[in-house]
Amino acid sequence: MDYPPVRRDESFVEELHGVKVPDPYRWLEDVDSEETKAFVEAQNAITVPFLEKCSARDIIKEKLTAMNDHPKYSCPYKRGKRYFYYMNKGLENQSILYMQDSLEGEAQEYLNPNKLSEDGTISIAGSRFSEDGETHAYMLSKSGSDWKTVHLKNVSTGEDYPEVLEKVKFSGLAWTHDNKGIFYGCYRDQEGKTDGSETTSNENQKLFYHRVGTSQTEDVLVVDFPENPKFRISASVSDCGKYLIVMPRQDCKDNLIYFAELPDNITGKIQLTPVVDELEAEYEYVSNDGSVCVFRTNKDALNYHLVKIDLLDAAKDKWTVLLPENKKDVLDWVQPIDNDKMLCCYIQDVKSVLQLRWLATGDLICNLPLEIGTIDGVSGERKQTELFYKFASKLSPGIIYHLDMTVEPYIPKVFREIKVKGLDTSLYEMQQVFYSSKDGTRIPMFLMHKKGLVKDGSNPALLYGYGGFNISVQPYFSYGQVSFMQLFGGVVAVPNIRGGGEYGDAWHNGGRLLNKQNVFDDFHAAAEYLVKEGYTSSRLLTSQGGSNGGLLVAACANQRPELYGAVISQVGVMDLLRFHKFTIGYAWCSDYGNPEEEKHFRNLIKFSPYHNVRVPSSGVFPATLLLTADHDDRVVPLHSFKLISELQHKLGKQPNPLLIRIDTKAGHGGGKPTMKVIEESTDIFCFEMNCLQLKLVE
Numbered sequence: 118m119d120y121p122p123v124r125r126d127e128s129f130v131e132e133l134h135g136v137k138v139p140d141p142y143r144w145l146e147d148v149d150s151e152e153t154k155a156f157v158e159a160q161n162a163i164t165v166p167f168l169e170k171c172s173a174r175d176i177i178k179e180k181l182t183a184m185n186d187h188p189k190y191s192c193p194y195k196r197g198k199r200y201f202y203y204m205n206k207g208l209e210n211q212s213i214l215y216m217q218d219s220l221e222g223e224a225q226e227y228l229n230p231n232k233l234s235e236d237g238t239i240s241i242a243g244s245r246f247s248e249d250g251e252t253h254a255y256m257l258s259k260s261g262s263d264w265k266t267v268h269l270k271n272v273s274t275g276e277d278y279p280e281v282l283e284k285v286k287f288s289g290l291a292w293t294h295d296n297k298g299i300f301y302g303c304y305r306d307q308e309g310k311t312d313g314s315e316t317t318s319n320e321n322q323k324l325f326y327h328r329v330g331t332s333q334t335e336d337v338l339v340v341d342f343p344e345n346p347k348f349r350i351s352a353s354v355s356d357c358g359k360y361l362i363v364m365p366r367q368d369c370k371d372n373l374i375y376f377a378e379l380p381d382n383i384t385g386k387i388q389l390t391p392v393v394d395e396l397e398a399e400y401e402y403v404s405n406d407g408s409v410c411v412f413r414t415n416k417d418a419l420n421y422h423l424v425k426i427d428l429l430d431a432a433k434d435k436w437t438v439l440l441p442e443n444k445k446d447v448l449d450w451v452q453p454i455d456n457d458k459m460l461c462c463y464i465q466d467v468k469s470v471l472q473l474r475w476l477a478t479g480d481l482i483c484n485l486p487l488e489i490g491t492i493d494g495v496s497g498e499r500k501q502t503e504l505f506y507k508f509a510s511k512l513s514p515g516i517i518y519h520l521d522m523t524v525e526p527y528i529p530k531v532f533r534e535i536k537v538k539g540l541d542t543s544l545y546e547m548q549q550v551f552y553s554s555k556d557g558t559r560i561p562m563f564l565m566h567k568k569g570l571v572k573d574g575s576n577p578a579l580l581y582g583y584g585g586f587n588i589s590v591q592p593y594f595s596y597g598q599v600s601f602m603q604l605f606g607g608v609v610a611v612p613n614i615r616g617g618g619e620y621g622d623a624w625h626n627g628g629r630l631l632n633k634q635n636v637f638d639d640f641h642a643a644a645e646y647l648v649k650e651g652y653t654s655s656r657l658l659t660s661q662g663g664s665n666g667g668l669l670v671a672a673c674a675n676q677r678p679e680l681y682g683a684v685i686s687q688v689g690v691m692d693l694l695r696f697h698k699f700t701i702g703y704a705w706c707s708d709y710g711n712p713e714e715e716k717h718f719r720n721l722i723k724f725s726p727y728h729n730v731r732v733p734s735s736g737v738f739p740a741t742l743l744l745t746a747d748h749d750d751r752v753v754p755l756h757s758f759k760l761i762s763e764l765q766h767k768l769g770k771q772p773n774p775l776l777i778r779i780d781t782k783a784g785h786g787g788g789k790p791t792m793k794v795i796e797e798s799t800d801i802f803c804f805e806m807n808c809l810q811l812k813l814v815e
């Protein structure tokens with residue numbers, strides 16, 4: 118493979134905590150320079166032909182397209198007097214929001230983002246209806262950027278109000294119950310480009326109140342924390358409409374709680390009363406009766422529990438436990454319903470478990486049976502008497518259940534089943550196995566493959582992982598993973614490695630900060646298990662991960678190159694000494710540690726992908742494809758630019774390709790149009806086929 122020459126500045130060496138650290142590709146951090154633009158063109162110029170060279174490309178694209186070509190639905194939800202739901206006929210770039218007067222009534226197109234751009238790169242990235250359901254606040258994102266614009270629509274007429282709210286990022290939408298306006302978070306003072314192609318750190322978010330029909334310049338600044346420029350301010354209006362609950366967070370772990378009684382007329386700063394004013398746990402507002410609020414928290418409960426806090430008398434010794442911690446299962450979320458009940462969802466050995474409980478006492482009403490899978494959608498409000506939830510599993514993209522609380526006993530009914538074309542699930546099996554990691558910790562892993570698989574090491578395998586930020590990788594439906602099985606007769610393995618939330622805070626803590634290496638060890642052990650049990654061989658094993666998972670597979674390839682045949686690393690965090698300098702990267706210090714602190718610097722430099730590329734003793738490094746995009750402002754593309762340059766420089770003489778695919782008008786992944794999703798999946802499969810000499814089985 119001939120790689121394009123990339124300028125390597127050997128003179129660029131920084132001294133960090135007394136250690137001389139070279140950074141020869143520091144110049145690639147200037148994403149707007151002509152030299153960097155030339156770098157992008159030159160890299161794509163060798164990657165695109167390599168991916169197009171795959172003889173089965175057209176068949177793969179055809180099969181992926183066919184698999185996606187089926188109607189996809191969200192749970193319906195009621196707002197005011199209408200029902201809404203998202204639906205994609207199959208190959209539409211973006212799902213369309215439909216509206217109907219009743220569940221059985223005729224549905225009409227309400228908001229179609231496909232009409233907002235030629236190429237489907239404008240997506241709906243947030244939505245909230247006013248209490249009376251007559252006004253709709255929704256957010257749009259361009260090219261997958263985290264930057265949003267807020268729009269207001271009159272639901273009856275379908276007409277947008279004239280204003281568009283700009284510089285919105287990391288924000289919710291919360292309505293005052295007089296239906297007059299919304300609270301939203303805005304980086305009003307951020308200078309320079311704000312289209313998602315910049316790398317500027319996001320600081321000084323402020324909370325504003327916007328009155329429908331007025332211009333953004335008239336918005337009222339209601340909350341800011343000038344002494345904490347890294348605070349992101351999430352705001353909710355209580356179910357009763359009386360309180361503003363403000364929950365600032367600085368990173369991705371703990372948050373504070375403040376509140377205020379909402380004035381009838383919002384004309385200026387809102388005076389907040391602290392409820393929790395030290396960053397020591399995570400709190401999520403569930404509901405309230407009068408001044409007594411229910412929060413879901415991991416304070417004194419590693420598996421989370423529900424506590425009652427009286428806003429007017431919020432001393433910790435006055436808190437009471439409403440729903441005690443379950444020592445085995447993690448309380449994942451709670452949805453109040455039918456005024457005095459709540460739907461509680463637990464994670465039990467990685468699968469979802471649903472229970473109905475009394476909101477006042479936490480006592481159990483009944484269990485709602487589920488197969489092995491995940492609840493990946495729920496809709497309902499405390500004041501409503503029905504709710505919907507969407508069940509998905511490794512082999513089922515979705516069954517939407519309807520629970521009507523006016524009928525006892527409470528028996529969920531199948532409201533809609535989402536079926537994939539051309540997938541005969543009876544041909545496949547899915548199991549959960551447990552294997553031991555390097556330190557003896559038992560790690561669960563989902564395995565999926567065709568029934569009758571011969572475990573003789575001759576099957577290709579896909580090993581997918583994430584491993585961080587308290588994210589639980591539950592058994593959800595992945596088109597990419599199912600296609601891998603269908604196309605290559607492969608095995609799909611999803612280990613629930615530490616750093617995730619599968620077993621609560623203990624699992625998250627076991628895989629972060631100075632324990633981060635456990636995550637990589639868990640992943641290596643999964644690869645070794647697959648080979649030892651005969652599911653595959655290393656030369657047929659592809660590791661895949663995105664973002665923090667992109668870091669995972671890149672670090673694992675550096676550490677154990679002999680274990681993996683190919684590496685697919687999407688939008689990865691590759692420079693762990695500088696991640697905190699760009700956009701929202703500083704928020705990740707809760708998992709990675711702050712590189713400015715010596716003990717975290719010394720930890721991070723040991724596995725930071727960019728700083729740990731070395732020629733393997735075997736001389737063979739896995740075939741590697743890094744993927745990123747020009748509008749990824751969550752994990753800026755410079756991470757992958759720098760790593761691919763280091764890989765090609767140090768290992769370019771080896772036979773296995775080391776490539777990067779840089780997409781345009783695309784971001785971190787959210788809101789990606791169907792055509793781009795299929796194109797990217799096709800490229801990934803072509804890379805795997807080219808590099809591992811895989812054969813199509815169907």
Ligand SMILES: O=C(NCC(=O)N1CCC[C@H]1C(=O)O)OCc1ccccc1
Pocket residue numbers: 287288349369586663664665666690701704705751752
């Ligand atoms: O940065 C994160 N989350 C962590 C994140 O996105 N990470 C953490 C590491 C890289 C990347 C990833 O894995 O997707 O979220 C920022 C945010 C989004 C929405 C609302 C408030 C705040």
